[in-house]
Every structure is written in structure tokens, then in C-alpha cells.
Amino acid sequence: MRSGEHSASEATASMRRHILEMVRVAAGMQELWFACIDNLDDSTREAVDRMEAQQIFLDHFLWDWFKKYSDARPIVRVARFFEPTDLRLANHLDGWSLAPWEPWIVQGFDRDRWHLMQIASHREVEVLKAFKHHHWEIGDGLVTRVLHHAGHDFTGMHIQRYPGSAGVHELESRWKSLATKHGFPPQARLRPDIHNEIWLNIHEGLLAAALKTETKPVLTLSVASPPEPPVREALDESLLTKALPELGGQTPIAASKNEMGRHRLRKWVDAQADKGL
Numbered sequence: 001m002r003s004g005e006h007s008a009s010e011a012t013a014s015m016r017r018h019i020l021e022m023v024r025v026a027a028g029m030q031e032l033w034f035a036c037i038d039n040l041d042d043s044t045r046e047a048v049d050r051m052e053a054q055q056i057f058l059d060h061f062l063w064d065w066f067k068k069y070s071d072a073r074p075i076v077r078v079a080r081f082f083e084p085t086d087l088r089l090a091n092h093l094d095g096w097s098l099a100p101w102e103p104w105i106v107q108g109f110d111r112d113r114w115h116l117m118q119i120a121s122h123r124e125v126e127v128l129k130a131f132k133h134h135h136w137e138i139g140d141g142l143v144t145r146v147l148h149h150a151g152h153d154f155t156g157m158h159i160q161r162y163p164g165s166a167g168v169h170e171l172e173s174r175w176k177s178l179a180t181k182h183g184f185p186p187q188a189r190l191r192p193d194i195h196n197e198i199w200l201n202i203h204e205g206l207l208a209a210a211l212k213t214e215t216k217p218v219l220t221l222s223v224a225s226p227p228e229p230p231v232r233e234a235l236d237e238s239l240l241t242k243a244l245p246e247l248g249g250q251t252p253i254a255a256s257k258n259e260m261g262r263h264r265l266r267k268w269v270d271a272q273a274d275k276g277l
Contacts, residue, residue: 008112008128011150015130018089018149019157022078023058032074034263036065044204047211049248049260055133056210059158063099063145064192064203073097073192092149099145099156100190100199101206103175105168106140116142119172120179120186130154136161141171143206160210174209178202235277244268 026033037045048057066073079093104116113126114136125146134155136142140163145156162171179186182198192199240252246268247255255261 008152011152012128012130012154015128015147015149015152015154018092019130022062022075022093025078025081026058026062026074029074029077032065032077033061036061037260037263039065040204041208044208044211046248051211055131056158056160056207059145059156060203060207062157063097064200066200092147096145096147098191098193099147100192101143101145101156101158101160101203102190103171104142104144106136106138106142108138116146118187119168119175121189122187123189125153127153127155131157134159137163139164139168141168143171143210158210160206178205235272246271 037048040048048054051057062074062078075093075097079090079097082093083090103119105119106114107117107124108115113128115124115126117124119141127146130147136159140161142155142162143160144158147154147156162168176186179188182202184190184195184198188195190199190202195202243249243251247261247264250261250264252265252268255265
């Protein structure tokens, strides 16, 4: 790539193709995928369920989510899948697995490359846009990963834009607050093998911020009422067209037509079986 044998546009197409292939592989890891969904808090899960395009959640799943860092991290399994077929890509994936979401300022644009500076450490990179849906302008703040592929640096699958100088100030304040909360220097270059105790919490916080699910405390007054006894209905065909709260307000037929719905439907059916129905 550095010798000029391949153009930057070819590298961009290769980057997109390989990330999409990662998504295809990840889709087969249903147990881990559903465990990731179950791990989300209610507001984030509802936001993900409403999303028309789920790039940000896929990004979080592929790079960040794990139970046991060394084995269950999705990108590790993806790398193992690619190793016998494309060793060079497996090496890229190993590098990608170290890439956190970081705060950047867009400083300029020259020869198809965007100049970014990390807000706290002032580290500079030149990146190419990996996906056409990415959009930003000079002077904006960004939260993105920087992934190395075929001799170039690329923005990751998801971009969170903070427009203009006000956006940069907001992003800087948010990052400093995050660093204080989790006890790392704002200028630190995060790595999952070093910061594995706080890695997931940091990225789940960024995920919630991007999905606009952060909540502020609200003072409420409520009167407790005795719990109603569970309704024990027979499982007949009439339930197929009945909206159920356990299915996010969907009917079993509607729930069966999307991935999140099928996951909820399986859990609901299991719960009915536990009741002896």
C-alpha cells in the first residue's frame, strides 16, 4: 500500500468489505449476541430496538462487549475465523481489537485525508472515511475509533458528531468527566488489555450517550399497590394476536419477524413452560 501499488479508494472498499464480513460472522454468534442484549439496561435496549440502522450497536458488540476478556470477546472469535483464510486480515483484526472510541477534533482536510487531533493527548492522525454515511466538518468534535487497514487509518463503523466549537467543548467536558469517574488520565491511550476493568463501563456510557438514553434523576411520588396475581391463561391460538408487555408490546406473530422479538419470544415461552403451561 505504501509503495502505491493500491489506491486509497481500493483500501476503503476493502475496509468496508472486511467489516461487513465481520458482521456476517458475528450474526452467527447468537448466544453471545443475545447475552450482550440482555446485559443492556432497559432504556438502552429499547433504544436499540427502535433503531432503523444498528451500526453503533454492532460496533459496540464487535469491539467492546465481553464476559471473559481472553475468550468471549467477539472480535477474538472473528479473528479466529479469518486466520486460516486471510492471515493478514487476522493481524489487522488483532490491532482493531485494541481500538477504543476516542474524542477527536477535526482539524483539516488534504488529499482525501482528514486530519484529526485527540482532544486530551493532542495525538494526531490522518484518516479516511470508511463509510458513506459518515458526515462531519472541519472544527467538529467526533467520537470514533481509528482502525488501521492496508497501510491506512480509517474511522470505525460508528461516528458520533459534536458540531462546531460548542460541540468540541461539550465533548471535552464529557471526556474529562468520564476520566474522573473511571480513574484514568484524560490523555491516556486506552487499551482493553490494560484497562479491562473499566473498558466495558466506559464504552457502555458512550453507547448510552450516542443513543440519547442518559437519564437525569426525577423526583416522583408514588403509592405502592399490592402486586396482582399472575394471570394463568391457556396457551391457545388467541395469544398469537395479543399484544404482550413481555414482547415489548408486540404480538407473538409480530415479534417473530425480527431478531429482538424472537429473542423475547423464546424467553416468554420458556417462562410459560416454567409455570407448567
